[in-house]
């Protein structure tokens with residue numbers, strides 16, 4: 767990577783690579799999903815609305831302010847920009863946010879009628895902040911889907927203190943974040959692996 771790259775160019779590169787990775791794993795069908803990176807000056811680099819995340823071009827990444835307002839008039843950021851802004855506001859250490867629509871997250875969240883999925887006894891739980899053993903249970907909160915993203919953000923807000931592994935919007939997808947893009951991607955991979963395990967077990971009736 768060139769030393770003369772700007773923070774925005776570096777963030778754009780991270781977002782393009784993350785989109786390809788998520789697409790390769792089947793987590794962003796059609797134009798689903800959105801991806802962002804916080805820049806050192808507080809701006810947020812985020813995907814434009816409606817792009818296929820596996821085929822992102824540099825021009826598909828734009829910047830918004832902390833309230834989700836695009837810096838360039840006419841730019842249309844992700845429809846779910848407010849959920850990204852909320853995560854950056856709630857967690858000052860967050861540097862990257864990933865949202866995907868995997869089959870496992872979608873199906874499990876529709877089967878489970880309770881307020882959370884519980885991931886217990888898996889070694890991979892250690893991918894999440896503060897987890898040092900498999901002998902634990904990590905809840906992943908479930909929230910009802912809502913096309914009004916500001917209203918959805920209000921429903922999510924009270925649960926932020928207790929989200930080691932991110933959260934799931936029912937019948938929709940996951941939100942995961944980390945201090946930087948590699949950390950966010952590792953957490954997403956960990957969470958998706960665990961959701962896939964849970965789905966397999968449900969299929970087996972276990």
Ligand SMILES: CSC[C@@H](O)[C@@H](O)C(=O)COP(=O)(O)O
Pocket residue numbers: 795796797798799800813814815816817843844845846865
């Ligand atoms: C393919 S429908 C998915 C969208 O409605 C939405 O949930 C989504 O994840 C992508 O929206 P976007 O505005 O492109 O960021």
Ligand SMILES: [Zn+2]
Pocket residue numbers: 798799800846865866867938939
């Ligand atoms: Zn979505």
